[in-house]
Amino acid sequence: MKHPMKHPITTPITTPITTHRDREPSMHPRSQPAPHELWDIGINLGHARFARDRDQVVARAHAAGVHTLVITGTSVRASREAAALARGRDGLLATAGVHPHDARHLDDAALAELAALARAPEVRAIGECGLDFNRDFSPRPDQERAFRQQLELAASLGLPVFLHERDAHERFLAILGGLRARLPAAVVHCFTGTRAELDAYLAIDCHIGITGWICDERRGHHLAELVSRVPRDRLMLETDGPFLLPRDLRPRPADGRNEPAFLPHVLAAVARATGRPAAEVAADTTATAARFFTRG
Numbered sequence: 001m002k003h004p005m006k007h008p009i010t011t012p013i014t015t016p017i018t019t020h021r022d023r024e025p026s027m028h029p030r031s032q033p034a035p036h037e038l039w040d041i042g043i044n045l046g047h048a049r050f051a052r053d054r055d056q057v058v059a060r061a062h063a064a065g066v067h068t069l070v071i072t073g074t075s076v077r078a079s080r081e082a083a084a085l086a087r088g089r090d091g092l093l094a095t096a097g098v099h100p101h102d103a104r105h106l107d108d109a110a111l112a113e114l115a116a117l118a119r120a121p122e123v124r125a126i127g128e129c130g131l132d133f134n135r136d137f138s139p140r141p142d143q144e145r146a147f148r149q150q151l152e153l154a155a156s157l158g159l160p161v162f163l164h165e166r167d168a169h170e171r172f173l174a175i176l177g178g179l180r181a182r183l184p185a186a187v188v189h190c191f192t193g194t195r196a197e198l199d200a201y202l203a204i205d206c207h208i209g210i211t212g213w214i215c216d217e218r219r220g221h222h223l224a225e226l227v228s229r230v231p232r233d234r235l236m237l238e239t240d241g242p243f244l245l246p247r248d249l250r251p252r253p254a255d256g257r258n259e260p261a262f263l264p265h266v267l268a269a270v271a272r273a274t275g276r277p278a279a280e281v282a283a284d285t286t287a288t289a290a291r292f293f294t295r296g
Contacts, residue, residue, distance in 0.1 A: 036282035038267060039068040039289035040260040041209055042128075042162070042189050042238035045092075046071065046081040049242040049257055054085075058092070061260035065282075067091050069260055070293060072162065072240075074099040074128050076110045079117050086122040093293055095162045097127035103138035103146035111149055118157055124293040126154035127162030128189060131175075134167040143168075144175060151179045158296050160185035163206075169197050173204075180204045185292050190240050192219075198226055207234045207292060212246030212258065214269045220247075224273040232284045236292065237270065239263050 040061065044050075050057055061069060071086055073079030073096040082094035096117040098106045106114075117123055129150040131143050138146075154161045161183055165172040180186065187207035191198065201208065208230045214223040227235070241258035246265050267285075271278040 036065050036264065036267065036279055037286050038066045038237060038263050038282055039070065039286050039293075040066050040239050040241075040263050041070045041187070041236045041289050041293070042072050042211070042240050043069050043260050044072050044074070044078075044241060044243070045069065045085055046078055047242055049255075050259075057259050057261070061263075062091065064261040064264055066260045066263045068093065068289070070095060070124065070162075070289075072128050073097050073117075073123075075102045075105070076113050076117075079114060079123075083117050083120050083123055087120070088122075092122070093124045094122050095125040095127050096123045097125075097129040097150055097162065098146055099128050100130055100132040100143045100146070100164060101135060101137040104142040105138075106142075106146040106149065111153065114150070115153055115157070118153065118159060121295065123159075124295060125160045125162045125187075126150050126157070128164050129161065130164035131168035131172045132164060132166040133171075140171075144171065147172075147175055148179070151176065151183065155179060155182035158184055160187065160292055163188050164190075165193075169193065169200075173200055176206075177204055180206075184296060187236060187292065190238065190244070192223065194222075195226055195229070198229060202230070202234065205234075207236055207288070209236050209238045210266065210270055211238050211240045212244045212249075212262070212266050212269075214266065214273065215246035215248045217247070224269070227270055227273045228275075233288055235270075235281075235285055236289050237263055237266055237285050239266065 068091050071082040071094045073082045075098055079096035086092040086094040096114050129147055187209050188201050189209045190211045191208045192213050213220040239258050239260050245256055245258035249265055267278055271281045
């Protein structure tokens with residue numbers, strides 16, 4: 001993935017989130033009930049920008065047909081909070097991992113805590129992990145070490161991996177390729193790369209996550225041409241909220257925040273790009289996500 005900086009810092013969780021069965025969904029101009037059931041495979045629900053209204057965000061997602069949210073872990077702290085948010089709640093799952101921005105902090109104690117978190121039933125993948133040679137907030141040797149360690153952890157636990165790559169394709173592919181056979185599944189989250197990069201990931205049996213980047217006529221138009229190359233059983237949808245608000249979403253929220261209720265907009269863009277009915281894309285991506293995030 002190659003989108004603008006994702007800051008791994010989150011806000012402490014001080015109150016439990018309720019489920020959609022605990023409260024009526026708050027109405028929202030872009031979250032009317034949708035006919036398609038969807039999974040958002042990447043939502044940073046612990047981020048500070050969701051601190052004021054997490055309950056309402058989840059309620060709007062369910063009202064829009066987005067019935068399952070996978071909360072992304074980007075650091076040990078964020079992974080701990082993601083697991084806490086998802087624990088015992090219908091429609092909420094989590095990942096546990098350390099983003100390459102935070103890789104320098106992945107010491108033995110942190111890795112042990114990730115391993116403990118990953119054994120919880122609500123945690124369904126290791127990640128977000130990978131390489132980011134664009135920002136280089138952690139030294140590249142630390143990024144590569146942390147990436148290998150998390151791939152090894154996933155292999156030992158039989159969990160899939162949720163992956164980040166930015167301006168690091170060759171090293172990312174070399175490291176991932178060496179361990180891919182030992183992993184049950186791998187998704188390249190928020191793919192925004194080239195045809196050659198896409199084909200390389202598909203060649204080692206990776207899944208591909210598509211976000212609202214496909215809605216950006218300036219930077220994402222190539223994705224509209226490439227998405228048809230992804231096999232139907234390898235494609236999944238995500239918002240990566242609060243980041244990557246679809247550029248062509250109307251009306252736009254005043255605060256520019258992306259959220260899972262907007263995932264049907266991404267679905268519509270993928271359906272147009274592939275020339276397939278939205279209902280068919282929704283059914284396929286939902287079935288694929290359910291298989292990917294089911295613990296063996």
